[in-house]
Amino acid sequence: ETGVTQSPTHLIKTRGQQVTLRCSSQSGHNTVSWYQQALGQGPQFIFQYYREEENGRGNFPPRFSGLQFPNYSSELNVNALELDDSALYLCASSAPTGNGNYEQYFGPGTRLTVT
């Protein structure tokens, strides 16, 4: 177990709706990254938050947005859901290791199904 938790485990939404996914980081980690894993593919980087500020973004449209809170927990929000948004959403927390490399610790994921 990594100490990273995500909720809910599963979610079913209708096209056009909005969804919020939540992530609780491992204790002491100030950075959280979100990834989308479509069926049969590797995870793709959505964005990263460091100390409550967006610190980088992948090739995802603005309807994917996020928040990081003072306790370093995080939310991923997706507006105007599309069928292609159906995927496993993974969050990963990290903290400096002293050598410039940030090992990421993954949560179990939230499975989103859009119908």
Place this chain on the structure above:
Amino acid sequence: AQSVTQLDSHVSVSEGTPVLLRCNYSSSYSPSLFWYVQHPNKGLQLLLKYTSAATLVKGINGFEAEFKKSETSFHLTKPSAHMSDAAEYFCVVSESSGTYKYIFGTGTRLKVLA
């Protein structure tokens, strides 16, 4: 830009025989490389990581990988496959600056035959 290529989408081995999952990387800098395993309906579990120390990296469950700069490879091996090794395996390179985001390969599905 960094990237990884997993050369096999599916690998089948018999229980007790060696496992080889192949990964090539592309990086302008000295990379950090990882192998993760994902069992069905489970999250990602770190098997091992290379961060510019020893080139032969030992991980959990008997897995190991060798970093070969001249071949830009980071292949995952295990001497003897077990039924419980059946899963999806991902090779990952970490961006060397900025977000240090993970760039995943497309995955290799390992099947272990009894």
